[in-house]
Amino acid sequence: MIIADNPQPSLVEFKELMKRIDIALNIDAMQHSAYYQKRTGLELEHDVMGAAIECAKNTKFEGSIHLISGHSFPDIVAAKIYGIEVKSSQSNNWTSIGNSILESTRVSDIERIFLTFGKLSSPVEFKSRPYEECLSGIAVTHYPRYQIDMSLAPGNTIFDKIGLSYDELRSMANPVEPVAKYYKSKLSRGESLWWAGTQSESVETVVPATVRLWRTLSAYEKDELEATIYSYFPETIVSSSQFKYDRATLWLATQKGIINANVRDSFSSGGRNIMQTIGGESIEMPAVFKKIQDHIELFVKIINDTSSVVLSENWGQPVDKNRIKQWINLVINEATDAEKRKKARGVLERIFENYLHI
Structure with missing residues (x-):
């Protein structure tokens, strides 16, 4: 994880920082494509950190960016209220599986998060967008997780579909409930959600561990x-x-x-x-x-x-x-x-x- 501690800059300043980070990463990717194609997710966090350090010069973020290992969300925290989550794909697309909708590892006091996504196949490219604007749906591993689509059109996020904002959903005691309700409404005959029971049950209690x-x-x-x-x-x-x-x-x-x-x-x-x-x-x-x-x-x-x-x-x-x-x-x-x-x-x-x- 990366943390920036300087006095709180405005959201406009944070957006400008994200634009500069995208530009820096894309310029470097054009010159070192083979390097990026071999990077793992954890290694890419270091690359984004390096770009952030460089782009933060002469801004309120300068000199306060640190890397902290662990599984906290997001990967980069700026001025204690802004965050950057780093994701990537080795395929020639802008989609991936994101974080748990529960966000139990979210760093406290984070107000806005951007997603920096690296498409690590030729041509290597980077995009950054507000986190909630590129979450298209839900996929399930051991717990429901967001699906990321960096090319998602406005009005097509999972939050538009369920009629709740990102902040409303993440603040709920049981965020699975409205998501499951939406997906159940789309089921056809002979279909069922294996990962969600009823509104009174949590996904962890209804998904069987054995068959x-x-x-x-x-x-x-x-x-x-x-x-x-x-x-x-x-x-x-x-x-x-x-x-x-x-x-x-x-x-x-x-x-x-x-x-x-x-x-x-x-x-x-x-x-x-x-x-x-x-x-x-x-x-x-x-x-x-x-x-x-x-x-x-x-x-x-x-x-x-x-x-x-x-x-x-x-x-x-x-x-x-x-x-x-x-x-x-x-x-x-x-x-x-x-x-x-x-x-x-x-x-x-x-x-x-x-x-x-x-």
Whole structure:
């Protein structure tokens, strides 16, 4: 990291310094292209530092630029309130992966940051822009990180897309929430964000560290996960759609780290059982209704104890006071015909009759 300690210059003076740094780096790159093409990211920080020292002569920044090793953000701090982050690409483009949106390593009191980007392929070039003006989107490694595009047109930053300024987002306790909300709004059928759960969860708690196969789970784990899936995704119970298990499959993989290559067989097997309706009629129903009856306490616990944010997101509507009754209605609405809806309602109301008027 590089730090400049002189009395605070104005933002205009800092912008002028950045222009001079760009000019100096580009002139040097024209003369020493092979040198820059071999530079690593850390080595490039030293090059930018050298250019900054030279360009700071006869300015308020002169004599106060230092290099500090570590992982702080940004790499260069000027007058304690301005910063320069150094990034590069060995490819012939102006894009790269940036810093974490959490900015937990940000140097305190920094107000404005510029990004100095080195395109280290022939012809070697340098550009500097305000940091927030070249962040196009989000990529995910172990945590959501900004995508850098130095050629990004005005109005196309990730901040324009989510409707929040850079300063507003970085100051939030959970900056993942609005970003995840935006990307979820762009999902198509069969898509899911593996790195983001619900608004009440942090990305670190929802991204599984390991991946397991469904067949390796214990009977207890399978029962609990099946009950959770039926509770979260009502379409899995009576819908005839070929896509009825899509959301459940994605949820298992992205939120639980569990791969089930035959989810339809796992959830639809078991034949049919004779069940009682709320009116006392005996009718034949798919095995899933017997599973619900056998694990009624588990279903009640999941539906009533799950946060309203999670249920609302999965159910696609606000959560009512009587969650069991609302869930039954969601299940019934997935049925394809009136007779099927009538039977399903009758059986579910019989199973949960002690919970419908609470």
